[in-house]
Amino acid sequence: MLLIEKEIASVFNEIIEKTFDGVEGLKEIDIQPATNDKFGDFQTNFAMMNSKIIGNNPRAIATKLVEGFSENEIIEKLEVAGPGFINIYLKEEFLGKRVAKFGEEKYDFSFLNTKGDVIIDYSSPNIAKRMHIGHLRSTIIGDSIKRIYNYLGYNTVADNHIGDWGTQFGKLIIGYRKWLDKEAYEKNPIDELERVYVKFAVESENNKELEDMARLELKKLHDGDEENYKLWKEFIEVSLKEYDKIYKRLDIEFDTYYGESHYHDMMPGVIEELKEKKIVTESEGAQVVFFPEETKLNPCLVQKSDGAFLYATSDLATVKFRIENYDVNKLIYVTDERQQDHFKQFFAITEMLGWDVEKVHIWFGIMRFADGIFSSRKGNVIKLEELLDEAKKRALEVVNEK
Numbered sequence: 001m002l003l004i005e006k007e008i009a010s011v012f013n014e015i016i017e018k019t020f021d022g023v024e025g026l027k028e029i030d031i032q033p034a035t036n037d038k039f040g041d042f043q044t045n046f047a048m049m050n051s052k053i054i055g056n057n058p059r060a061i062a063t064k065l066v067e068g069f070s071e072n073e074i075i076e077k078l079e080v081a082g083p084g085f086i087n088i089y090l091k092e093e094f095l096g097k098r099v100a101k102f103g104e105e106k107y108d109f110s111f112l113n114t115k116g117d118v119i120i121d122y123s124s125p126n127i128a129k130r131m132h133i134g135h136l137r138s139t140i141i142g143d144s145i146k147r148i149y150n151y152l153g154y155n156t157v158a159d160n161h162i163g164d165w166g167t168q169f170g171k172l173i174i175g176y177r178k179w180l181d182k183e184a185y186e187k188n189p190i191d192e193l194e195r196v197y198v199k200f201a202v203e204s205e206n207n208k209e210l211e212d213m214a215r216l217e218l219k220k221l222h223d224g225d226e227e228n229y230k231l232w233k234e235f236i237e238v239s240l241k242e243y244d245k246i247y248k249r250l251d252i253e254f255d256t257y258y259g260e261s262h263y264h265d266m267m268p269g270v271i272e273e274l275k276e277k278k279i280v281t282e283s284e285g286a287q288v289v290f291f292p293e294e295t296k297l298n299p300c301l302v303q304k305s306d307g308a309f310l311y312a313t314s315d316l317a318t319v320k321f322r323i324e325n326y327d328v329n330k331l332i333y334v335t336d337e338r339q340q341d342h343f344k345q346f347f348a349i350t351e352m353l354g355w356d357v358e359k360v361h362i363w364f365g366i367m368r369f370a371d372g373i374f375s376s377r378k379g380n381v382i383k384l385e386e387l388l389d390e391a392k393k394r395a396l397e398v399v400n401e402k
Contacts, residue, residue, distance in 0.1 A: 003107065004098065005031040007074055008042055008088060015068045016046070026050050031088070040079065040087035041095075047084035058084025102151075109152050116329030118149050119157045119322055123252075124335075126163035127239045127259070128172055128193040131246050132381035134336070137364050142334040143252045145362070157255050157326065161318070164236050164259035168197065170218030173231055174210060175200040189238040249388055263317035267309045270316045271302065279352050289349055300345040315346045319355060330358045336366045 008031050020026065029046045047061035054061055062080045069078050074094050079087040122142020125131050146156045175196030185192040204210040221228040240257065247253065271287060274280040280287045285305030291297040302313045322328055333343060343361035350359065 122334040162259040170214035
């Protein structure tokens with residue numbers, strides 16, 4: 001039981017002692033965070049745990065406890081819910097004081113298993129694209145989780161799993177060579193790269209040959225073509241410089257920037273291991289993982305018929321690398337809700353492989369315009385830099401007014 005729960009329990013123990021004086025063998029009260037904030041801050045099922053011992057139905061027991069509640073500094077109110085739950089609402093003043101003390105008081109977290117590394121995977125922008133408002137929550141939530149784990153005494157590794165590998169680079173190389181404005185590129189490289197990427201998307205709708213050209217340039221990059229490799233490295237360097245400016249404004253630091261390309265050479269080995277353990281099945285030339293029916297998971301494609309790898313393959317290689325190179329306590333991934341199915345599949349495959357490591361997917365809702373989600377390809381995004389500038393401007397206006 002954590003600190004706030006202990007304080008709540010102490011209030012309840014006084015009520016229990018007064019209400020059920022003389023009843024022996026009562027089970028200790030268990031305080032748990034509420035499953036939904038409309039049910040309060042915390043809940044307890046004490047009444048249901050002790051109904052046989054007390055000799056009354058749970059709801060009647062819960063009602064007696066609520067009736068025995070008196071004014072105190074911690075709890076605002078109690079409510080009986082369902083068959084005998086008690087919803088607990090804390091006073092905002094109490095919560096405010098506790099939060100304010102976090103930076104001052106020293107707490108004993110020795111009961112936690114802080115051995116090993118907690119690796120937190122967040123932010124993860126795509127190279128050659130501006131960070132936009134959609135990246136904000138992954139970045140802030142991920143960094144907040146890192147700080148909380150550090151405060152609790154864990155060793156954390158903040159990894160920015162940047163999108164530096166994929167089909168967009170063939171398109172960028174074509175766009176760079178056909179439409180680049182060198183003056184604009186020198187002034188603001190990432191804006192110009194984003195412009196030519198959008199230009200490619202528009203032009204390729206009426207000229208399908210461009211897609212074939214992009215695939216060819218991508219293959220040349222994968223095969224180690226010197227000129228394409230040099231351009232690819234340049235795209236990464238100019239992008240990271242721009243991202244670093246944003247991270248500095250947000251006071252965010254990463255320990256590693258291991259992008260998708262870092263794991264590319266490991267992916268064939270992952271496929272081989274999946275084959276050796278008979279986890280994959282060949283289907284129309286592709287490698288697919290089929291899950292037991294009770295999991296209700298859709299099949300997961302890990303290698304296309306042309307030999308290309310997918311996100312699941314990259315994420316599997318990432319876990320393998322982390323297990324081999326870190327003393328992993330836990331892996332935490334922070335993304336939007338659209339990736340829930342992907343992580344369920346990917347986590348299930350790691351278990352099938354016997355990779356015994358705790359994995360957590362923390363997801364959040366997506367931001368969208370009224371007519372749809374943001375798309376760099378369509379050019380309809382709110383740039384994060386502009387959002388921060390506007391926030392700073394409005395904050396200054398409020399300060400000046402006062």
